[in-house]
Amino acid sequence: MAANAILFLGIYLLSRLISPAEFGRYSAFQAMVLAVYPLLTLRYEYAIPVARSDGSARALLTLSLLLSVSATAVLSVGVLVLRGCCLPVEWISPAVAELIPLMGFAAVSASLASIFQLAAVRTGALRAMGVGRVLRAVCMTVGQVALALIVARGASSLIVGELVANLVLAAILAWASARYLPKLSVALQGRNIGKLWAAAKRFRAFALVSVPHAVSHQALVAIQGVAIGVLYGPTAMGHYFLMRKVLFSTIGLVSTALYQVCFSEASKTKGNHARLRELWTYSASLLAIVTIPIAVMLLFLGEQIFALLFGTEWASAGSLAAAAFPIIIMEPIAAAMAFMPAFLKRQPAAFGWSLTQNIVGIGSVWVIFLAGGRIEQAILGSSLAVAAVMLAYVVWLRAASAPSATQMAATQ
Template identity: 30%
Template sequence: MTPPAPASPATAGLLRASLTLLAGGAAAQAMPLMLGPLLTRLYSPSEFGTFHVFAAVAANLAVVGCGRYEFALPLARSDGEAHALRRLALGILLIVTALCLPIGLIWAVQLDASWPLALPLAVASAGLLSLATLWATRQQRFKALAAGRMAQHTGTTLAQLLGGWLHWGVHGLIAGGVAAALTAVALLRLPLGQARSAELTAAPSWRDVARQHRHFPLLNTPHAFASALQDTLAFALIATTLGPAAAGFWGLAMRYLKAPATLIGGAVSQALYPKLAAAGEVPLGGAVSLEARQAVRRVMLILSALALPLVALLWALGAWLFEWFFGNAWHEAGLLAQALALYIGVHFVAAPLAVVTMAWNAQAWALRLALVGQVVFVGALALGAHWGGLIGAGWAVSLAMLAYFGYYFWALATWPITPTSTATKAAS
């Protein structure tokens, strides 16, 4: 019997990077998940619902805070180009943060509340964290990325616990997230000032890199904004039609159910993106190498095998687990978890694959498909909520998104490959 071929250096490197990030992510997620029951006993479902509406709006603005130029960092061909991209992203973030000042003020006046005034700080901290994460990803400082994730997730929960004990209400939930994000930025060592002269030798201007990577703001920004808008509309729709407490149930369920995707998906995508980018530049909307497509197929198969037990567990024990873990007040969140199980399963597989279309220069296709997905998601949520309340909304979203992501997986798995790759495959 022929022994199995050893893993290629690229595959082994991807595995090591993924495991490093996974270990850091697991540690980062463990404490927040364990301390979650304390939060649900310090904050009411209505306070959580209000916070989730604020967080969704802040995240919606933060994803476009740097113009998405930070995602071009792994593609930069020199340190000078990377520093030009960093300066460009920081400048855009400063403008977006300034624009958030009047938005937060108008929101605060309309609601007669003070917590919306934190919107600029929340957007700025999230934008800086995204830029710092991609900066460290470019440099493949995976241990720093793991430490940053630990500070972000664990720090958020610890700070929110402190806010709960001090009876800060919604303000405590918001302050915890901002403080943790800024701590993670510091750990990731994002340079905020001028680069050293040696690093700027023959560096392009920010105008040059803005033109060179313009497909990120032109194509990826609408994509990212639409994806974040899905959560914003979901929370706004639920809060206005079913009440803040229902938004709290939805937010808690999504936070815990998406934790595995955040943990494993984040680690895989941060390791996969540089590897796909290093495989060579792909023509706009063009074919990719056979090796690149096979790598994506392997990732999908592995993630699918991990997702199936998660869906089965939620169907069998979701309602009981939520009530036991979070308290009797959160029983409806457990029923919602059962209804959302299918959606969580396919999202678990899809989450790390967002970087694939970036590396394959297929962002225009991804944007068109994502816009369809946003309409499908929000439409299913609205119809389900109208017919069956919060639980009906969960089942409607699961069924609709199962069909949507099924097409997405099939498209990536059958993506056209280059003629050279086709010939190589035939020869083998």
């Protein structure tokens, strides 16, 4: 909670220093990094907390670190090769173009932070993880503001500030989880390489299921933002990304905590569909209590609220938030079901729904642009289309979670 409050304060300060166009370029860079960094470790770090033995956990930690470092080299070469032919020159600034080779390092810093957070969960270093997140938020806010004031008021300052903050978090959590970090020379011995390979095969489901879902979702979010930049300009892209960051970070603050509670409770149900439905109703109700008032307030006062918080230059982000009203209403209902596909064994289908949702959102923006619509109309059309897919997903998942006749008889 404290870390998110500090980051929100950082957004408030940076909105006074950075133009919407530069914030859009930074956010597009950040979104692309989030899209590629799951490929660095193939999500093997997510198996660290659930490994049955400490030996398996250490093998997964070492495997994740080795994959992350080696993939960074490949990614850095790849972005250098593709920089000149695959990036739209309409929205990328010269300063950001110079930092494109840093994309690999930005991805590995995010990857290391993720790896050591999960190692901290395994070792029980939860206090260190909480302190580390707060220090990351402080370091990121202070670093970005200082660089914007001293070096350049542009996207490059924000990119470098976040990269350094992620490395600080990774270093703190690596220290807290030191007993799980074997020496690299020991890890690379023949016997231990065999353990790494065995761990990779045993937990390959994380690579086969989680990676496509994470990459496709983040990539499509990045593509939608970049598409808005290409179609409507970098300033509109900045307004769009600020709206998403403020709005969905607020919703995510509540939904993430609820997801953790519901996942823990669902693991005790042993396939009881009726109990899963009860958990969904409970979490959806709590999320709706938080998000519906926000949605109604932004619908009528979006521009005024954003202008008051971030300055008149950002008022248009408030109008985009008002246009996103349908998805703000549906988001808590769909987000509350995030824990259910794993227990219903419907992850591939849930991945298909997520992919459909993002493709429909991007397609709607393009269609409305080609029809001559304004950015607000594009966001409204996209929100309506995505909300319709979310509604269909909720109906499908409710049907899939209907208690069987045996469960109903047992309940009675």
